[in-house]
Amino acid sequence: MSGTMEPPGGAYLHLGAVTSPVGTARVLQLVFGCTTFSLVAHRGGFAGVQGTFCMAAWGFCFALSVLVVACEFTKLHGCLRLSWGNFTAAFAMLATLLCATAAVIYPLYFTQLQCLPEPAGCTARNFRLSASVFAGLLFLSYASEVALTRARPGQVASYMATVSGLLKIVQAFVACIIFGALVHDSNYGRYAAMQWCVAVYSLCFLVTVAVVALSVMGHMGALGCPFDRLVVVYTFLAVLLYLSAAVIWPVFCFDPKYGEPRRPPNCPQGSCSWDSQLVIAIFTYVNLLLYIVDLAYSQRIRFVPTL
Missing domain, CATH: 1.20.120 (Four Helix Bundle (Hemerythrin (Met), subunit A))
Incomplete structure (x- = not known):
């Protein structure tokens, strides 16, 4: 009787989605992405077309990364009517380009070594410097996924x-x-x-x-x-x-x-x-x-x- 029972729910979870080298890169993408736009939104601040682009790029990449990790971890990507390998490879390359652009634009337009005028002061400057560092790490995490998943000759x-x-x-x-x-x-x-x-x-x-x-x-x-x-x-x-x-x-x-x-x-x-x-x-x-x-x-x- 016990031999005909369905396997427990844990068997349907794919732990390799977060423990493999590619999975680790994707988890880092979530951590660095959330940290980056949280620092900017909380105290760093942004303005104009350049700031809006950076926030949109980080938000878009974070949202799709959540979808990718969730589908890989639960194996739900098999229910989607698309080529999952093509989708993840295309998204990783696009996210790399978007995050590389944002990692250049945000420090160029919003980061400086001097403290900002009050009331922002040195706190906003420190948040912007931190966001710039995490933006660079975010780019590297997406680039590492591209390098790990790229087809070899x-x-x-x-x-x-x-x-x-x-x-x-x-x-x-x-x-x-x-x-x-x-x-x-x-x-x-x-x-x-x-x-x-x-x-x-x-x-x-x-x-x-x-x-x-x-x-x-x-x-x-x-x-x-x-x-x-x-x-x-x-x-x-x-x-x-x-x-x-x-x-x-x-x-x-x-x-x-x-x-x-x-x-x-x-x-x-x-x-x-x-x-x-x-x-x-x-x-x-x-x-x-x-x-x-x-x-x-x-x-x-x-x-x-x-x-």
């Missing part, structure tokens, strides 16, 4: 855990930086050639997001042709498109015939179109390099869609 893994899959997240993140500069007084509507560059950024971003979404949802087999071959073809086309943008954008922004080769002396700090154009040019070359590296790796990846 020749290893069969989920697509988002491969170098090509991780680069897709970085490419989309860089594209968001480009879009932010575009809407910040970049004057991209002056010439049709510059609008072509905007179309390139938008098209590549949308397809990259679609690749990530299909991977996370586990629908890669629904395309009717090999997913890895489609990825290689798309990445090759993205290299060509970004190559055209890398040539066209600087010419129509910094060539004396069409734009300004140097920053205008009367251009106001923080709202200068030349600055936005320079940021777009720099990150265009960054994404071009990322797509080239992606093309080199995507030709030799081995992954299992159901992982």
Whole structure:
């Protein structure tokens, strides 16, 4: 009679979700994330777009980390209609980028060695310094998860855990930086050639997001042709498109015939179109390099869609 009884509830808990190296990194993410935004919210303080971004990034990463740890610990991720390996790998890479950005922005805009004016005083300064330290530790904890879960050469893994899959997240993140500069007084509507560059950024971003979404949802087999071959073809086309943008954008922004080769002396700090154009040019070359590296790796990846 006792042999037919269901196993106790503890048997359904996966202790490795918090005791394995990856599990330990995720627990540290929860600890460092909660500590960081608690220090800022309690006495450190934040303001403006920069502070709001940092708090949003830390809050988003903490919330999803709680979901990941809870699902891993209770094994409920098996009930979700998505590829769990692809989801966790994509989230870890995105969280690494978000936390790295916040770890740079918050100290840059809010941290100083001198005490703040009263009533904040030295207490707020100390809280901000502590938050900056924990923000750096939070970034390292997410980066360690990426390093631990990244597929090694020749290893069969989920697509988002491969170098090509991780680069897709970085490419989309860089594209968001480009879009932010575009809407910040970049004057991209002056010439049709510059609008072509905007179309390139938008098209590549949308397809990259679609690749990530299909991977996370586990629908890669629904395309009717090999997913890895489609990825290689798309990445090759993205290299060509970004190559055209890398040539066209600087010419129509910094060539004396069409734009300004140097920053205008009367251009106001923080709202200068030349600055936005320079940021777009720099990150265009960054994404071009990322797509080239992606093309080199995507030709030799081995992954299992159901992982």
